[in-house]
Amino acid sequence: MLPLQSLPAYSLEQISDEEFWDYARERANVVSRDSSRAEDDQDQYLELKLSSGSCLFPLNAILEVVPPPHRLARLPVIPTWMHGVAAWRGETIAVIDLDLYLSDTSISSLDGILLVANHAELTVGLLVPGIGPIITVQLEQMLPSTTQAGMAKGIYAGASVLDIPALLAGIVQQIERAALYG
Amino acid sequence: MDDEKQPFQQNELTPEDLEVLRAFHMLEEPASDTPTLQEVSQPASPSHQPYETQSAATMTDEDMLVFFTTEADEDITSMRLALQQLEQDERLDSPGLVALKRITHKMAGTAAAIGCDSMSTIARHMEAIIKLLEGGAIVFLTGLIALTHAVQALELTLESIATHGYESKNPLLELEEEYMAVNIDVHAKSTPEHLLLEDTADALFHTASQHMPGTYRNLPPVNLRHLHQLVLHTEKLIELHTPLGNAQKQVETALYELHAAQARLRRLEPLLSTLSVSLNTTSNTMAANTVHASSSLVARILQGAVKRTGHIHQPESALRPQPLPVRETVLWDEMEIDRFAEANVLAHSFTEAIADVATATSQLHLAFEQLNAIITRQVDQANIVRSNAHLLSSTPFSVLLTRLQQSIELIAGKQKGRVQFEVSGETTEIDQDILETLTPPLLELVQSSTAEGLFFTQGDEQRLRIWLNAHAISNEVSIEIGSSLPISPGAIAGLRETVYELYGSISLQDQYLEGMVLHLHFPRSQRIIQGLLVQVRDQGIVVPFSQVKRIYYQKQKPGQAYPQDEPFADLPGIYHLSSLLGFSSVNKLAAKTLRTALLLQVDGPQVAIEVDEVKGEVELVMKPLATHLRRPGIAATAIDGSGNVLLVVNLPEIVQLKQAQRHDGEIVTGTGMLHHEIALPEHTAKLRQKILIADDSVYIRRSVSHTLSREGYDVLEAEDGIQTLEQLSKEALDLLLLDIEMPNLNGYDVLKIIRAQQRFPGLKIVLLTSRSSEKHKQRARELGAHAYLTKPCPQDLLLETIRSLLVKDEV
């Protein structure tokens, strides 16, 4: 069996035809498996640099990455960490300062990048100062999280791995409460 | 709570209770005036808990929730006990059922009051099931199980509130699914209860065995003609697909041809350059213009082609042909005959190539125009289809009218002849969904009014008149409901809620002896909103047409500072939309010369909303906001062409809420959030200073009153000199704002009288008048006024003067 890691180019020429087809088929299977699994050992995460440190954001929760400028409209009685609402693909979504929400301090401004995040029926716009590289996370190497109760699944390489369902649910719930309780 | 011993024994009166009743009936009429509130004392023998006092005011909503969860918990426990009792007794007349009825009713009301709609709905389902049980519509066991599951659902929902702080809808949804699976219909309208009243009442109502026909959901018939039109036009739309495809193909072909022609031209280019070098020596006297002309002609053709097709052509500037002028004669040279022939041929092909490009370009032009024409036809046809579809979802008003008439007749029963029911505008087409939403509250309103009207005017010859009218103007539907007898405010509340949901407005007009008229306005469609686009700060807001009666404009001098709520001439009650919405209110110098305000369609006194600018009319698709983004008065948004979010507001609702908050002090911070200032605590109530504004102008009185009461003063009004003196002797005033020009004793005379009487030593008097000469000021001072202000007086000056005068008082 050929190793799944990609072979150097010259060796591809040297293997027999049959071996080559087998190899190709395997690679194809790996690719399709990659795209069909939801939670697996290897996941793609986007690194975000916030004032409190680095965070890892799962790619599969991001619907779109929107660069500035952003057109925001104000809404009455909203939490301090919410900038307002914006139009995205015909929908009106809340835009919040992720940094401010997580840590009460913020380095981001309206010139930041807008991550349109989604889980189940909830779509929320998260404004971040900037985005970093995409990292592949080996989930078994993740350490349990100590801070940011409920928002982070764990810590990986010094960065908090965000739990998107919990994050979005919490955000939405607090936006709703702001209307009731001022 | 010590009356929780056995929940189902609560309905019996203890001997002690009977004692209370007897004592009550022995109460004598008091001889003197009723005591004022300060004298309320605690009950002498608090064997039960004392009733709650005004301490409720300082509770926050969090506390409310805690209260509610405690109470709800207790109620759920009682429910379980009642269910147990019911199960043991295995009979419908078990006390457990009675208790259960009461507790579920209480739970439904309480949960709804605090905003837990899920729990309220579950409780109402329970009430419905109990009714079904009593009516024999479902088997005992099934009902019991259904009720048990409902209690479980209540518990789960309560738990979710306690753990997460918000209601989970899951238990309710699962419960409803279960009921559907078992065929329990919790929404079936109940039959009218059997009335156990005096005989006279019985005569009015039928017994429980009859159903009200209007209560079942009637499906209005589909208008076949409309459907036919829709089908026809849709077919036409589809028929356009083929010519569209053809036109597109033609454009493609023409484009292809153009490219080919351009390519040919380009291929000739290198040949030209070689030729031009050799020819250069012999023909450098060639007319520069022709060279330029041809080269520029070619350049222009190619440029034109580029513009039309957007196809970036390779450097045309490189093409620097120095072609042979076609008509010029050339010096013949023996050596060059061959080359000349060659050049000639080349020139010829070149000309052809240019002509090809020109032809291809014009072909492309043509094909493009054809395509555009077809697209326009398609768009028009699509519009027709859309309005057809719209019409299809509309029903004539007569459908609702029929149901209303039926239910009125049913209620009137034998007294049918006494009711005069008039309708007009039956053919008005109204969107089906809107009509269905409006029907229940309208039915209820009309039923209640009729029932009460008939019942309380029995034996009267007078007939009860009810009339309805509907008409639609472009995108607005108006419905008027008139009754010869007054309609109570409570009856309108339910209808009001529905109208607000429809982005409409409702107002009540009292015709005094003739009864009352209700006016409803709402937009024709719930998906497309037509309204005014107004600018507030830097944001666009859409106000549906149905809510606006008129637009007011007022000129003002630029550079004049305008505090937000300074009265608009003729419009005493005005709010600025930005402060209504809680956006930061910045006092700035008005750079513009026009103030704009919208007059709303509301009950009672006029309300106007000031905006920064009215940008125009819009018609946009409106989408409801996600639940967490909804705010009072804002439930949907529209997106304009540039991708901006425009809030679609319900102004009457917002104003109503704002008026309810009148007594709280509100501060708006820079972030746009509303903070509630705690209302003045009781003990400073005595320190509220009383000011009397005496002026014959209503507008002045209102605006001064508004300004001063916001500052925390108690304000009283007087219209003329006599009223001023009356008020002076009745109330202990701290300050008097006196106008000079008043009927029935002018300001000066009032001053003289006050000075002569010498009864009010501590009273501070400020003269507020339009006369500003020194002579008048002198006179005022002689007569004892403490300050003199000329109208119009800026708010801050007025407040400052009052403040400084009253401060001197407190020594």
Place this chain on the structure above:
Amino acid sequence: MSKLVMIIDDSLTVRKIMETSLKREGFASVSYPDGIEALRALNEHRHPVPDLVILDIGLPKMDGYEVARHLKTKQQFGNTTIVMLSKRDGVIDRLKGRLVGAKDYITKPFRTQDVMSVVHAHLSSHSIS
């Protein structure tokens, strides 16, 4: 000299909500969990006469109609406006209420602003009825 509103409802939460809102509107309020408590308090010599009574129908011991009937037998409550809290489809309830002397009704479940607008409508200084 603010008007006094009396609330009789078996739910503590409802009583608290109403009291808070009424206070915000500038009204004084007292509340009781049932009719007997209310009557007991009114028996007290110097208890002021309420200007408006908000009465729930489904009360323990004595239902709302009974309470209203008792109240209306005494002349000193002749000017007191009674508003009943009734169910959504309760045309009959409302009629019963009117028979015992209630002047208006509010449907349950209610929105606080609806209650306030009804209270204002009946208690504002220039209401004629």
